[in-house]
Amino acid sequence: DGGITQSPKYLFRKEGQNVTLSCEQNLNHDAMYWYRQDPGQGLRLIYYSQIVNDFQKGDIAEGYSVSREKKESFPLTVTSAQKNPTAFYLCASSIVGRGVLSPEAFFGQGTRLTVV
Amino acid sequence: AQKVTQAQTEISVVEKEDVTLDCVYETRDTTYYLFWYKQPPSGELVFLIRRNSFDEQNEISGRYSWNFQKSTSSFNFTITASQVVDSAVYFCALRGYNNNDMRFGAGTRLTVKP
Numbered sequence: 001d002g003g004i005t006q007s008p009k010y011l012f013r014k015e016g017q018n019v020t021l022s023c024e025q026n027l028n029h030d031a032m033y034w035y036r037q038d039p040g041q042g043l044r045l046i047y048y049s050q051i052v053n054d055f056q057k058g059d060i061a062e063g064y065s066v067s068r069e070k071k072e073s074f075p076l077t078v079t080s081a082q083k084n085p086t087a088f089y090l091c092a093s094s095i096v097g098r099g100v101l102s103p104e105a106f107f108g109q110g111t112r113l114t115v116v
Numbered sequence: 117a118q119k120v121t122q123a124q125t126e127i128s129v130v131e132k133e134d135v136t137l138d139c140v141y142e143t144r145d146t147t148y149y150l151f152w153y154k155q156p157p158s159g160e161l162v163f164l165i166r167r168n169s170f171d172e173q174n175e176i177s178g179r180y181s182w183n184f185q186k187s188t189s190s191f192n193f194t195i196t197a198s199q200v201v202d203s204a205v206y207f208c209a210l211r212g213y214n215n216n217d218m219r220f221g222a223g224t225r226l227t228v229k230p
Contacts, residue, residue, distance in 0.1 A: 033217070040125065042207060042222035058217060088159065092218075104151055105218055107161040 003027065006091050006108035013078070013085065013115050021076045021111045023091035030096040032074035033105060036060060037088040046089075049074055050096050078113065086115045118143045120210050122221035129198055130229050137193040137224045139208030145169075147213035150184065150191045155205040155223070167191060198228045 004025045013019045025032065031050050035043040045058030049068040063082025068074055074093075078085045089112075092105040119142040129135045141150065152164040165175065167184050175182050179196045195202055208221045 035220070040222060042120075042122075043209075043220040045217050045219070048217050056217075090159075090161065092161075104163045104166050105161075106163070107153075110159040112159075 004091060004093055004106055004108035006089075006111050008111060009109065011111055011113045013113060015115055016080045018077055018079050019085075019113065021078065021089055021091075021113070023074045023076065023108060024072055025074075025091075025093045025106075025108075026072060027093055027106060028071070029093035029106075030071065031094045031105075032068070033092040033094075034058075034064070034066065034074070034076045035090045035092065037090060037110075043090065046076065085113055088112050118145075118148075118210050118212055118219045120208050120219055120221035122206075122208055122224050124224045125222070126225045126227070128227045128229065131200060132197050133228075134194060134196050135198050135226065135228075137195075137206050137208075137226065139191045139193065139221060141189050141191065141208070141210045143210060143212060145212040149211045149213075151209040151211070151218070152182065152191075152193050153207045153209065153220075155207065157204070161207065164193075195226075198226075200228050200230055202226060203228045 007022045033048040034046040037043050044060050046064050047066045049055035065077045088110050090110045091108045094103040094105040121140045148169045150167045153161040155161050172184050181194045183192045205223045205225045207223045209218050211218045
């Protein structure tokens with residue numbers, strides 16, 4: 001079945017460690033996104049990518065890094081520079097379009113990261 | 117700058133009641149797109165509807181209806197005869213014409229009690 005797969009579902013990190021969250025899609029979408037969800041704050045955009053080897057910072061990119069070496073994959077690294085990384089992370093993808101083709105985004109099931 | 121405001125943090129209703137979730141947005145784009153998503157307890161966001169700014173026709177899909185009012189920058193969502201399965205967090209989102217980043221509101225947690 002086509003969709004977006006995020007792994008792992010739960011992740012625990014020690015303070016000072018980097019950790020990488022996986023996101024894979026088989027929808028043949030060009031655009032991919034990472035969002036962070038905190039209680040009461042909705043979803044905030046971390047990074048997005050419209051094409052392989054290119055990505056842009058969102059509103060809260062500090063302390064995060066991404067890569068887009070393949071169309072299907074958009075891993076997110078939470079670095080030790082991120083001061084409060086405990087959150088729910090959602091990956092999404094969409095076709096790239098404008099006008100009436102402006103597409104909705106499809107979401108994975110999320111990764112819950114906890115710093116211990 | 118684009119911004120989406122969902123002023124209602126939590127709403128609780130009894131089954132079969134009608135409920136309206138409010139969404140107010142800000143954008144400088146003349147063409148833009150509005151979305152509603154549902155997030156059940158499993159965490160995955162489920163797409164419900166997309167509305168283009170040049171199409172102010174309201175839409176009904178079963179028990180769901182959406183009221184888009186460009187004059188007040190609002191895109192409200194009504195569930196008629198609510199059911200327990202409607203319990204979820206609902207997000208309103210906005211995308212500008214030339215952007216591929218989607219901006220979300222803070223979400224409204226709807227609880228439908230039997």
